[in-house]
Amino acid sequence: MGKINDLNLKNWREYNDIITDSLWIIGERDKSGSHKGDYHGNFIPQIPNQLMRRFTKKGDVVLDVFLGSGTTLIECKRLGRNGIGIELLPEVARIAEQRISQESLFDFEVFTEILIADSTKKETRRSVEQILESKGKKSVQLIIMHPPYHDIIKFSNRPDDLSNAKSVDEFLKLFGNVVSNFLDLLERKRYLAVVIGDKYANSEWVPLGFWTMQEILNRGGLILKSILVKNMVNNRAKRNQEHLWRYRALVGGFYIFRHEYIFLFQKK
Numbered sequence: 001m002g003k004i005n006d007l008n009l010k011n012w013r014e015y016n017d018i019i020t021d022s023l024w025i026i027g028e029r030d031k032s033g034s035h036k037g038d039y040h041g042n043f044i045p046q047i048p049n050q051l052m053r054r055f056t057k058k059g060d061v062v063l064d065v066f067l068g069s070g071t072t073l074i075e076c077k078r079l080g081r082n083g084i085g086i087e088l089l090p091e092v093a094r095i096a097e098q099r100i101s102q103e104s105l106f107d108f109e110v111f112t113e114i115l116i117a118d119s120t121k122k123e124t125r126r127s128v129e130q131i132l133e134s135k136g137k138k139s140v141q142l143i144i145m146h147p148p149y150h151d152i153i154k155f156s157n158r159p160d161d162l163s164n165a166k167s168v169d170e171f172l173k174l175f176g177n178v179v180s181n182f183l184d185l186l187e188r189k190r191y192l193a194v195v196i197g198d199k200y201a202n203s204e205w206v207p208l209g210f211w212t213m214q215e216i217l218n219r220g221g222l223i224l225k226s227i228l229v230k231n232m233v234n235n236r237a238k239r240n241q242e243h244l245w246r247y248r249a250l251v252g253g254f255y256i257f258r259h260e261y262i263f264l265f266q267k268k
């Protein structure tokens with residue numbers, strides 16, 4: 001199999017910061033450079049960092065179809081990977097753009113492109129192809145998907161925002177459209193990662209994670225490589241209400257979410 005990363009496994013003992021366990025307990029969020037934890041719903045930079053170091057090489061192209069505040073593209077710049085990010089909301093894309101431009105280049109020239117667009121739409125896929133063509137590329141080597149966890153955080157009032165899907169079924173349908181839209185841009189043997197958590201609705205656990213996993217597997221063409229479970233640290237607002245949440249959990253027979261998933265697939 002061709003190499004899909006820049007790790008020199010003759011020196012494998014040197015890479016003890018690369019996670020190989022399925023349980024990811026990550027302490028502090030990386031807040032260095034232009035990484036900030038202030039976009040409600042962003043993921044910690046260690047997630048794209050770990051994925052890119054294991055599953056891409058310098059000069060590869062990473063596609064993030066729910067870019068948010070640009071965490072993935074900042075990591076791309078640091079690690080010498082090219083990045084394309086798609087974000088629906090112009091005001092959020094502008095924040096991402098600002099942060100990415102503030103991040104100084106490492107030792108490798110890369111491109112980082114942001115599209116303000118709806119990832120469910122065919123024309124967005126065409127725009128990605130055009131970017132690739134203009135860079136002399138045909139495919140991407142890693143796709144990262146960090147969708148809204150349905151309506152847990154409402155990112156906007158727009159009907160094309162996945163966090164406004166009227167039901168879980170509609171959310172899954174839209175998510176499936178995004179997967180179908182970009183899957184064949186992924187090079188064979190390369191990886192797709194979905195970062196997502198579950199939710200409660202009407203006192204019932206809704207396994208969004210496993211259902212989105214199934215949406216992907218139903219499409220065929222990919223194998224499931226890993227289900228990673230990552231610790232989730234509460235935001236400040238929730239931390240201040242820790243006792244209240246614990247009380248509610250005890251009364252209602254709930255468990256407080258402390259984990260989210262990273263589903264990892266490889267294209268056949």
Ligand SMILES: C[S@@+](CC[C@H](N)C(=O)[O-])C[C@H]1O[C@@H](n2cnc3c(N)ncnc32)[C@H](O)[C@@H]1O
Binds near residue numbers: 041042067117118161
């Ligand atoms: C969970 S956040 C991603 C956060 C990102 N990983 C970060 O670190 O900032 C999901 C993002 O998807 C965007 N989004 C929702 N529906 C979308 C759509 N149809 N197309 C593209 N982006 C969408 C939201 O505006 C939101 O910024």
